[in-house]
Every structure is written in structure tokens, then in C-alpha cells.
Amino acid sequence: MQFFKVKTVEETFSLIEENIPAIEQTEVRELAEALHYILAEPVIAKENVPSFDRSTVDGYAVRAKDTYGSSESMPGFLTLVGEVKMGEVPTVSVSNGKAVYIPTGGMLPRGSDSVIMIEHCEDVDGLLNTYKQNAPAENVIRTGEDIKEGEILVNKGTKLRPQELGALASLGITHVSVFRKLKVGYLSSGDEIVPYQTETLSAGQIRDINYLTIAGLANEWNVDVVYGGIVKDDFDEFKQKARELYDQVDGLILSGGSSVGAKDYTTDVIQSLGDPGVFVHGISIKPGKPTILALANGKPVIGLPGHPASAMIIFQLFGQRILRKLKGEKTEHKPERIFARMTKNIPSSPGRSDYIRVHLFEKDSEWWAEPIIGKSGLITTLVKSDGIVEITSEKEGVLQGEYVPVFVSR
């Protein structure tokens, strides 16, 4: 077996960045079905938004200079010559000393350059008293002010949030080219692991709960998961099942195998799947040291530790990055982590990154992080936690009151 040096968290991030490719397959989706997909090509505006000068208030379209000097005590006077209807091109125009009623969203009539709000004037039998002076363009969104024709509106690699969908729709775009949805396989290994549906456990057995936590996280990231079942600690069976699953998916997640023998199996099975193979074997992190990351013929393979809390932390920290790269995502939506102040001193070993589950509470307009004490096998510590504090490898711990980054569980 090849020997690997344990990597730091930062080295692991760089290796993921270098090694994981984006999938090549794209598809065209209707906008309403494209939420959280990743844009596969930039979208360029083919028209101005808005496509006409539009009023942002209910009021009167005027020439700004006709209102100069108007005030509560010295109103100006304009002649009302008509009204603009929503969704129609105005048939009236505004010349010197004239005004036209316009609703919010209405198109500015020819000759006008601004809109005076209804609250600032009074219609006295067709004579408009203005109590305030207007600036040019006041209460108007100009043609192209929101989006200009020819501009890149949304970049390739952007995750389509509701607001991106809205922006694209405002341009009359109804279909987008996106990277297709990822499908990853999940396979558990270990003689002691039984399906989570097992009603009564025999002594020594453990239910495969990682499937639910890991698939749940993947689903939150818009990734489908194919369940590959549980394999015993048998190299040939493990290799065959892993290969079968690997062939159907874009990436593979292997959970468990915490016994010494199983750990060796896992590495050998991963190496058998394709080149270049394992690029991270062991990370200086607590919990989660025995993590394995590999690339086999363009498909990532993630070997997670068996402990439920460790597996979740490792998958959130590294699995999410790997899947993002694989799905072609380039934007980092912020903030994925917040800063909070630690309620107590936490020691840590330099050279190793520590991840501590915390409960968050608000005090004096700041978040505070209270560590939850519990061994890494305890799923209840995760249920009780609001997030995970990172103590980076160069630190010897954190002091009470110190600011720490927290990855938040939602």
C-alpha cells in the first residue's frame, strides 16, 4: 500500500480545488424548474430593464423645472392634461406648465422628466397645486437603469437563487443552460452495521444512520443520493458493490469501516476504482482524522469516518466543497459561517484543526458560542447544536470571549 502523509485542513481544501473537475453534462431547464441549479453559461441581457422610463410612485408626470420654487407656503400651479394608464403607451404628452396623472409602474409620457408624488400636490378642479419642487428623474426608474442591454447579468457557475430567477425572468428569459443535477452513491461498510429499519438490534449491532444524515445534507445541496446498501468486511464483496454503484453515479460516498481491517479494505477498494486514486488519506482534524478523498476517472470518492457526528462534520466541511466543484458552482454564497464569541477557554493542539459543536445564543447584539460536551459518537450532540466552531491548526486553542468562526447547521 502506498503511504500518505496526513494533510492539514488547508492543504485538503487546496487539493480539492486542484483535483475535482466539474461535470460536463448540461441541460436546458425552464426557469421555474431551475432553482438551485448551477448556470452553465453566462446570461447576457438582450434588452433594457425597464424597457421604458417608469414611475416608482403614484403621482403626476411633470417637467422638473416647472416645479422649481414650489413649497407648502408658495405652491406652484400646473394644468392637468390627462392620465397615463397602466400597461399602455401614454397618448398625452407633457409640455411647459402641464402635468399628467401617472400610477406607480406607469410609462412616463413624452416631455416629462420626473414624477411628483400625489402626497405633494392637490388637484383643484384640473389645476394641480404643487407643494414641493422636483428634481429631474425624481421618482423615475430610467430605461436600462436596472439592467443594460449587452451586460452580463448572471455569470457561469452561479447558483440560481430566487433572486437570480427573478432577474432572468425580467429579461424574458424562460430557459437556462445549467449543469445537470448530481447523483452520488452511498455505501456503508462494516460487519456491525445493519439497515436503520432493523427493528431489534442483536448485541453489537449498529443501525446505519449515516445514510440519513449524509443523504439529508446532499439533498439540501440539490444532489440526489442512490443508496447502495451495506457491505460486510469482505474485500471482494466490498469492491464489487462499490464498482456497481460507482458505475451508476457521479461520485461515491463510503461510510464506516472503522475497524483496522475495514480501513485497509476501504483504501484498496477506492484505489481499484480508477486513477489517479487517493489524494488525501488522513486529515489533521478532530473529529474525522481517518477521512479518505480520491478521484477515480473524474469521479470523486469520499471515505467518511463511521461515527455519525464525525461523518456529518467531515461531509459538511469537505464533501460540500467537493460536490460544489463537481456541480460547476463557482460562487461562494456568504456567509456560510458567522463569527461568535466563545463562552469558555478551549484548548487545542497546534497542527490540528479542531471542530467543536456549539449552542449559539444572542447577547448584546453579538452571537455567543457555548460548547456542547460530548463524545464524537453521540448523535444527540449534533441535534442539540446550532453550529460547529473551527479552531484552525495554527492555534493552541481559543480564549473566553475570543471571536471564532462558526459553521451554522440549518
Place this chain on the structure above:
Amino acid sequence: MQFFKVKTVEETFSLIEENIPAIEQTEVRELAEALHYILAEPVIAKENVPSFDRSTVDGYAVRAKDTYGSSESMPGFLTLVGEVKMGEVPTVSVSNGKAVYIPTGGMLPRGSDSVIMIEHCEDVDGLLNTYKQNAPAENVIRTGEDIKEGEILVNKGTKLRPQELGALASLGITHVSVFRKLKVGYLSSGDEIVPYQTETLSAGQIRDINYLTIAGLANEWNVDVVYGGIVKDDFDEFKQKARELYDQVDGLILSGGSSVGAKDYTTDVIQSLGDPGVFVHGISIKPGKPTILALANGKPVIGLPGHPASAMIIFQLFGQRILRKLKGEKTEHKPERIFARMTKNIPSSPGRSDYIRVHLFEKDSEWWAEPIIGKSGLITTLVKSDGIVEITSEKEGVLQGEYVPVFVSR
């Protein structure tokens, strides 16, 4: 028409809390299909987790007192009498001066009380040299230490995140009773509004982009949306379409109607749907003042402002709370907002809550919020923004460097 006093944001939150009921219908779902559903009854542990004393490391099961005094310079000596296999009840037991090999996750053999890590001993032809003394229970998760039989594991009203699914699975629970998925209706109104699929706009027309942003947000909250189309500014048509949609859904979202006439229609249409009717008509907030909230025969109705950015902010701020109450959700997953420091002074009117779109960046282990300047009609300001800063109604603005709460867009 009834007259309404404009409400503050805080009053609106209280009114939502008082007025919106949870839906009554529940359903039983398989755990793997229950992500983000809301638990309709508490789950009580029917067994201990783990169900046996389990080792957390690879090592040797011993009696702690047999290792007392062991050190690197003065090792202790124990006789190896066998090994524990994963997933099996040990057939060997540990008596005075004896040790048994045990893998991570293995079941402690009778007679042992702790596990000494493999790194702290050496097997010399069946004689185990121990270089460290063990404490009782060291490297062991005790029966029931994670979850105790009879304990409430997850409360009613909890949103099922991946970790809750894992915790439930660890108890052998395969099905849960949850509130069924919500279905809300979306209806746009306004003579100027055309379907977003409209290829070429006539002068004065605007594409219905709020459908995409609002449905996108609802989908992120695990809520289905039924599209009801666009109605013209015609009271009878509006009322009929709203009623038809209302009858099919758990709640109704009305968008637009920004002209004076349409605003009146909207209120009257909402009042026609059922009692008690409108409970908020106007909120002292910028943007989004013309918001209407109502309850009609147990179904909430939300009247959103027509401007895309305003509609999103209002829906995130109030719509999300309403839908959470409606879906029976009681937990508040934290933090929904973070604290950041403002890069510049922002004035604000006391008595009104202001919401400012910001770009977030990290500096010196803190988040800073840079305001994005733009009129509320501009969708691009939302695309560029990472979140929304809240300036509460009692404030006259915020100063540069001041901590402000930020609602984050993901």
C-alpha cells in the same frame, strides 16, 4: 372600507403569532422522505442508544484499576485472553490482570470497564505492556449515554434536519408523523403585468417576475406553490380568480396591484374570502409599506407590494413567519441573522423599520456590511446583495462601525 392603522414590524410579528393557526392535517412519512417536514408529535426513545457499552477506539478492554501506575518508564503487564469481533457479543470476559482486543464500535466484554488505546500499549507475544493508566469508562460510550429510554428525543414542531433524521434512525424509528406539506396559491394582479414568458413587451408592460422569486423562496421553505395566473384590474374577475385559487390551497399570496384602484380591489377581494379578514393593512417599513396580511377561515392571505425587491423582503420577513406557523413549526433554527458592522452611516426615520440591501465581506474576523444603493424596483440590487440589514423602528439610523443584524440570502 374599514380603516386600519399602520402597524410597526414588531406589532406585525405579534399579530402573526396570535392569528395564524397550524394546519391540522398530518401524515406518516418514511424517514428518508421526511427531510424538512415538521414533526407533528414528540418522539420518545423506546430503547437506549447505544444499546450496549461500546468502545470508541481500537484498543484493549481492561479493568481500569489493573492499569494504575502504568507509565512509559514503568509499563504494566496484562495477559491477552482473546478478542471482540464487530457486531458480535463477546464470548470472552475480562478478569483481574487480563485484557481483550476490541475494535472501535465493539461491545465491551463482561468484566471490563474501559478501553486502553492501541497506541498506549504493546502486544509482546500475548503479554500486553501498558504504558498509560486508564480511568474507569475511558474510551467507552455507556449504554444509554447518547439517548436514554423514555426520554423525549425530538419535540413536536421541530423541523427535521439531517441530524434529527439520524437521531430518529438510531432509535430504529422508520416512520414519523409530520404536518403535511403546505400548498399556497400565487396570483398576480395589474393591467401592466404580463406572463414572464412574454417574449417582446409592448410599451408599459412588465413581466411577472415576482412569481419566480416568491415561489423560489417558498420552495426553499418546503412549500409548494400553485400558479394562479395574472388578473387585470377588474374587481369581479380578481375576486373570482382569488376565490378559485383560495379553495385549492392552504394560503394565498397576492402580488402587485400597485395602482390606487388595484390597492382597493386587493383589500376588498381579501375581505370577501372569509373571516376574520385583514389584520394588518400597511406596515411602517421601508420598503414594503402597502403590505396586507389577513386570515380567511383559517387560511392566511398575504398581499405583497408589486416591486420585486420589496416583495422579496416582505415575503422573507413576514411570509416566512406566516408559513412557519401554518406548517406547525415551533423551533427557531439559529441564526437566521448574523451581526455585521456597517461601513457607513445610514440615516433612518424613527417609528419606521428600514431594510437595506448589503454586500457582506470579512475583515479581522468580523463581517462588514456595505450598503448597495438602488431603488426598490431594481432586481439587480438583490442579485448583488448578500443580505438585508434591519434598522429597527426605535433607531434614527446606524453609525459607521455599529453592529447591525443582517438577514442573509443564501
